[in-house]
Amino acid sequence: DADVTQTPRNRITKTGKRIMLECSQTKGHDRMYWYRQDPGLGLRLIYYSFDVKDINKGEISDGYSVSRQAQAKFSLSLESAIPNQTALYFCATSDLKGDETDTQYFGPGTRLTVL
Amino acid sequence: GDSVTQMEGPVTLSEEAFLTINCTYTATGYPSLFWYVQYPGEGLQLLLKATKADDKGSNKGFEATYRKETTSFHLEKGSVQVSDSAVYFCALSDPQGAQKLVFGQGTRLTINP
Numbered sequence: 001d002a003d004v005t006q007t008p009r010n011r012i013t014k015t016g017k018r019i020m021l022e023c024s025q026t027k028g029h030d031r032m033y034w035y036r037q038d039p040g041l042g043l044r045l046i047y048y049s050f051d052v053k054d055i056n057k058g059e060i061s062d063g064y065s066v067s068r069q070a071q072a073k074f075s076l077s078l079e080s081a082i083p084n085q086t087a088l089y090f091c092a093t094s095d096l097k098g099d100e101t102d103t104q105y106f107g108p109g110t111r112l113t114v115l
Numbered sequence: 116g117d118s119v120t121q122m123e124g125p126v127t128l129s130e131e132a133f134l135t136i137n138c139t140y141t142a143t144g145y146p147s148l149f150w151y152v153q154y155p156g157e158g159l160q161l162l163l164k165a166t167k168a169d170d171k172g173s174n175k176g177f178e179a180t181y182r183k184e185t186t187s188f189h190l191e192k193g194s195v196q197v198s199d200s201a202v203y204f205c206a207l208s209d210p211q212g213a214q215k216l217v218f219g220q221g222t223r224l225t226i227n228p
Contacts (some may be wrong), residue, residue, distance in 0.1 A: 004158070008189050021213075022132075040221075041219045041220055041221055042119075042204060042219050042220040043159075043204070043216075043220035044218075045215055045216070046217075048215065058215070066146075090158055090159065092159075092216075100206045102147045102151075102164070102166070103161055103164065104161075104216055105161075106158035106159040106160070107156050107158050108156075108157055108158045109157075
C-alpha cells in the first residue's frame with residue numbers, strides 16, 4: 001500500500017461549490033504539506049503543518065483552508081471553488097527527526113477541475 | 116525570496132543520448148538541493164539530493180553536483196532510456212525556513228527509441 005494517499009484522485013465541480021481534498025499517510029511523519037501544480041509554474045505551497053496544533057500559510061493560501069485532524073490526516077478545503085483553482089493538488093510529508101528531515105514524500109495527486 | 120530556475124522544456128532526445136537539465140538557484144543561507152521526478156500519472160519522487168557545497172547526489176545513473184560558486188545544480192545522465200521520460204523538478208529547501216521546498220517550473224523530458 002502507498003505511504004501517502006489522496007482522495008479523490010479526480011474531481012470535477014462547479015463554481016461556488018465547497019470541496020474537500022483528503023490526505024492520509026502511514027509513514028508516521030509529523031510534517032504535512034499541500035501544494036498545487038500548474039503547467040509551467042512548478043509546485044507552489046498552499047499550507048503546511050508541523051503537528052496537529054501547528055498550521056501555517058504557504059505561498060498561495062488565499063481561497064483555501066486546511067484541517068489537521070490527526071498526525072496522519074491533513075485535509076485541504078476550497079470553501080467556494082473558482083475556475084482558477086483548477087490544478088493538480090499534491091500532499092506531501094516529511095520527518096521531524098533523523099537524517100532525512102529535508103526530504104518530502106508525495107502522494108499521487110488529485111486532479112481538480114472547477115467549471 | 117528563495118527561487119529556482121530550470122531550463123525551459125520540453126526536451127526531446129534519442130535513447131542513449133547524453134542529458135543535461137540546467138538548474139540555478141537564489142537563496143539566503145545554505146539550502147539543500149534536490150531533483151524530483153514525476154512519471155506520467157504519478158506523484159513526485161525524490162531522485163537525488165545534495166546538502167552542502169561540492170556534494171554530488173546520484174541515483175539511477177543520474178548525477179548532480181552542488182556548485183555554490185555558480186549557484187547551480189545541473190542534472191546529468193550519460194545515456195538516457197525511454198523509461199526516463201518524465202517531468203523533472205529542481206528544488207531547494209532552506210534548513211532555516213521550516214524545510215519548505217521551493218520548486219523550479221519543471222522540465223518535461225521525452226526519450227524516443
